[in-house]
Amino acid sequence: MKEIKILCVYDGYITKDIMSGMKELEKFGAHITMINDDQIKNVGDVTNRMLLLEQKGIAEAPTCRTLLENCSDKEILVVHCTSVNKEILEACSKLQAVVVLRGGIENVDSSELAKRQIPLMNASLRSADAVSDAAVGMMIAENKNIARSHHYMKEGRWVKSYINQRYIRNMNKCTVGLIGYGAIGSRVAKKLKGFESQILVYDPFVSKEQIEKDGVKVVELDQLLETSDFVSVHLRLSDKTKKFMGKREFAQMKKTAYFINTARAGLVDTEALTDALKNREIGGAAIDVFDQEPLPKGHPYLNLENVTLTSHLAGTSSDTPVVSVEIGVQKLKDYLTRMAEEDNEED
Structure with missing residues (x-):
């Protein structure tokens, strides 16, 4: 099975330990790299980022420099609230798919993804x-x-x-x-x-x-x-x-x-x-x-x-981060299985 490089960006809400659930994909030929978005340290940072994205759009959200420095050879990006903007996409010459571990997709430049015909998956049911x-x-x-x-x-x-x-x-x-x-x-x-x-x-x-x-x-x-x-x-x-x-x-x-x-x-x-x-x-x-x-x-x-x-608490649950990763893992399992089947058909 061909190895596929997946870069996972954890933060103060979906932590490193929780994001480690993505390592289950190694059974499907994935090589998992994990990095931290240190701009998002807690739940408050998450809600602030979501509000910024809602009111001003993806162009106003900051780029995670660690993501920018590590994405060039990756084929799949997995993020929570971290921005996947045009700057990031231009640096990803091998990108095949993007996964957002939240219900909304405002932190991704979806129109730019569509131009590049790159699929976008999200955890629509997580909250x-x-x-x-x-x-x-x-x-x-x-x-x-x-x-x-x-x-x-x-x-x-x-x-x-x-x-x-x-x-x-x-x-x-x-x-x-x-x-x-x-x-x-x-x-x-x-x-x-x-x-x-x-x-x-x-x-x-x-x-x-x-x-x-x-x-x-x-x-x-x-x-x-x-x-x-x-x-x-x-x-x-x-x-x-x-x-x-x-x-x-x-x-x-x-x-x-x-x-x-x-x-x-x-x-x-x-x-x-x-x-x-x-x-x-x-x-x-x-x-x-x-x-x-x-x-x-x-x-x-x-x-x-x-x-x-209430202070933007409706989606708050200790179950949500784990559920987010579980949904992302399942979607990527399905994606990788389809890719493997298509490769076998071509062979």
Whole structure:
């Protein structure tokens, strides 16, 4: 079997020990080299890099010099949040494939890869369980005032009546509208079935037949917004989905409905959401992602009574880094097996 050179870039989140799982590919003829991206030392660096990529694009993200110095003879690159930009690609004369060990691919110049006809693989399901767990938890926390009550009790206050007192609901009496039905949205639906919630779905990128196989109802966006007690967004951020939720959409929601965002800040017009909450046009919100992170002092969200905030934690799980590498290993096993079969056919 022909040896193929794979360069794996670990960091402070997917550590060297976890990335070592890639050595399983040596059974498939791979020679594994591992290097460190010392610009990404911890989870905070990861979220900062993701926000930079989301807001300013791959061209603004720094090049990992260690990667640049070690990539020229490698045929496959495996990265987490490290940039695979045009500078890196120009240095990789033998590159055959790129693997990103996260759901998004913003840290790769995908258009440049496409020009070079180099396949890109990612760990699209790596955070699906963590984020879907968080989305359901955020619904319950906002509806049942869990975070607010905890905060008041820390202050020595025993509060029994809240701003949403007249519309605190049982989940089995609620309709939950899911905007987006990919890996995360579909898992949210599955978990909500255990609560006996009615589930509505709007996703212009997934076929009605595929969604309805799971026993949920597909509706148009207007109907979802007008009838749901919770609206949870699970779209990928793109030019088509930027500020998908704006003034018009919040105005269509019930005055008692909750908006949940564990996806991307850019999907939401922050000013429109702030106004909707402040003016009680919607019942409340639970938000994990923000246009600016950390959330700055004086941000209007911090003065609202009808919002639950978490510090970009939805995808955080000790299982996620290991799962990321497991997915990457499996995808590369499949890739290397196909390559070996094609080589045998040519022989």
